[in-house]
Amino acid sequence: MAWIALLAPLLAAPIARAGEYDATHPLVKVVASQVRSNELAQLLRQLTGAEAVSTNGKPAFITARHTTSGKPLRLALNFAGEQFAAAGLAVEYHGWSRAGYTNRNLIATQPGTTRANEYIWFTAHLDVRSLEARAPGADDNASGCAAVLVAAKILSRFNFERTIRYALFTGEEQGGLGSAVEADRARAAGENIVGVINADMIAWDKRGPPVLRIVTRTNSHPQFAQDLALAAAVTNVIQSCGLGRELSPVITMTGNEASDHASFWERGYPAVLVSEDFTRDGNPFYHTPKDTLARVNWRYFTAAVRALTASVAELAGPVGRSPIR
DSSP, rough: OGGGGOOOOOOEEEOOOOOOGGSSSSHHHHHHHHHHHHHHHHHHHHHHTTOOEEEEEEOOOOOOOBBTTHHHHHHHHHHHHHHHTTTTTTEEEEEEETTTTEEEEEEEOOSSSSSSEEEEEEEEEBBSSSSSSSSOOOIIIIIHHHHHHOOOOOOHTTSSSSEEEEEEEGGGTTTTTHHHHHHHHHTTTTEEEEEEEEEEEOOOOOSSSEEEEEOOOOSSSSHHHHHHHHHHHHHHHHHTTTTTTEEEEEEEOOOOOSSHHHHHHTTTOEEEEEOOOOOTSOTTTTTTTTTOOOOHHHHHHHHHHHHHHHHHHHHHOOEEOOOOO
């Protein structure tokens, strides 16, 4: 996550219910139950370089993921793309150049059925801040990327009314560069994005209640109600899926722009940032090589991924299980 030091003062709302997201679909609980800690752990080991990945049949280690790291980040993008493809999703790499940087975004698409022209995006940034040759970035933001990858694997087994886009961006640490290009591209294409869930740093919980922050625009913003509906979907899912002991959701109405969701806000799309408790229990190791697997709170992280995967399913409108491929 970029620019945490610039956070606005905390404004929080209690758990809310809103509009069409008042009740979760029965399949949402099934989706949540399919998130496995061991699978998440393996993905984090691979994304942080603790375990080799295999792309094009050759083993290699992802040692760093800075936007300018070259081969290491390309390896991470290719590895993630192969994970999406293995789930049967259409995969695209979108090149971008902005503010003197050049890289690629990774997009995978799961077509909807009756409302295929409406899109739910589940996003995270793949790049890290540290320029060190060995920069794991376990919490920031291998955690969010693992959530998107696991969600894609699980949700691809089901059919949904709306189309789901799974996106891994680069250039976030330089100011949301990759996501800005992607949001521009969606707006130019007239894409009807009804909600963006952006996962950024969801694996740190050291003290106090296990707060999961869901950040919206301020309550004076004209599109606040749309953000609040997304936030309410997440809080409702946490309760209906029995995750209330592992997670304490707090809707935070600060308009904090410290991640890729802000790129979609700026183009008029509803979006929320979902993150750990960065105001009262911030990860002191983020943006450093010490952001390692050893500091991951696995119970909290697994619960967060369950909540996010189920929330995307709820927002997309489950229809039923897809035929075995």
